[in-house]
Amino acid sequence: MYLRTLLLALGLSLAMPSLAMAGPIEEVVAAYEHGDYATAKRAFQPLADKGDPFMQYLIGVMHKKGQGFPLDYGQAMLWFKKAAEQGQMDAQYQLGEMFLRAEGTTRDYSQAAFWLHKAADQGQADAQFLFGNMNSYGDGMPKDYGQARVWFHKAAAQGQTDALYAIGAMYETGQGVPKDNTQAAEWYRKAAELGDSTGQFALGEMYADGRGVPQDFAQAYKWLSLAAAQASGKDDIATVSRDELAAKMTPDQIAEAQRLTRDWKAK
Numbered sequence: 001m002y003l004r005t006l007l008l009a010l011g012l013s014l015a016m017p018s019l020a021m022a023g024p025i026e027e028v029v030a031a032y033e034h035g036d037y038a039t040a041k042r043a044f045q046p047l048a049d050k051g052d053p054f055m056q057y058l059i060g061v062m063h064k065k066g067q068g069f070p071l072d073y074g075q076a077m078l079w080f081k082k083a084a085e086q087g088q089m090d091a092q093y094q095l096g097e098m099f100l101r102a103e104g105t106t107r108d109y110s111q112a113a114f115w116l117h118k119a120a121d122q123g124q125a126d127a128q129f130l131f132g133n134m135n136s137y138g139d140g141m142p143k144d145y146g147q148a149r150v151w152f153h154k155a156a157a158q159g160q161t162d163a164l165y166a167i168g169a170m171y172e173t174g175q176g177v178p179k180d181n182t183q184a185a186e187w188y189r190k191a192a193e194l195g196d197s198t199g200q201f202a203l204g205e206m207y208a209d210g211r212g213v214p215q216d217f218a219q220a221y222k223w224l225s226l227a228a229a230q231a232s233g234k235d236d237i238a239t240v241s242r243d244e245l246a247a248k249m250t251p252d253q254i255a256e257a258q259r260l261t262r263d264w265k266a267k
């Protein structure tokens with residue numbers, strides 16, 4: 001969906017006639033989305049070779065994910081860097097994240113901060129969150145909760161769920177802000193309502209304990225169940241917490257909680 005939105009918004013079917021080799025842009029996007037990476041590669045690679053930064057970014061993504069190419073972090077970094085040096089913010093984010101995660105390279109906080117900051121300044125929400133996180137933990141820079149909060153709020157304003165959760169966690173722990181469980185619950189709710197499992201778990205725990213919200217076992221069960229549904233195994237912490245909570249509930253309360261869970265839809 002992200003690729004489709006970007007490509008169609010750019011109007012590449014009109015701006016880049018060389019895409020005609022693979023058909024109209026809608027067909028190229030559909031091919032990529034359906035796993036026909038050979039068609040996408042034929043369309044994107046010539047434009048990347050000619051220096052188009054967005055195409056260079058896409059070729060980097062395909063190398064990183066092994067789509068139409070053997071999975072190759074080194075090649076991914078090469079193409080991301082070509083695009084990043086031309087100011088392509090998604091490539092800057094990808095490059096910074098790879099330095100941060102030590103993917104295809106040794107971990108380098110200085111390079112991670114350099115590229116993430118560039119992307120964050122351009123409004124790339126994931127980069128804003130990661131750069132804020134580096135400030136929060138002091139990764140390659142002095143720990144600075146104030147700066148972390150600034151960048152988290154920028155990302156949160158775009159609906160970046162990790163940032164929404166992070167702001168909630170700052171209020172819950174009192175890091176960089178006065179401790180405030182009511183504010184924590186509100187920020188967790190923002191993440192939870194967008195389908196973020198971490199926010200759902202945190203909000204469920206707050207309802208179970210009555211921290212920042214009135215104690216409500218049905219709401220706690222709902223949010224813990226939603227978080228558990230995204231977990232990889234039955235022994236995950238959300239499932240364990242939900243089942244421990246269910247042992248304290250009446251059958252009627254559980255039935256109501258299960259109804260709330262079934263009726264919930266992400267915003």
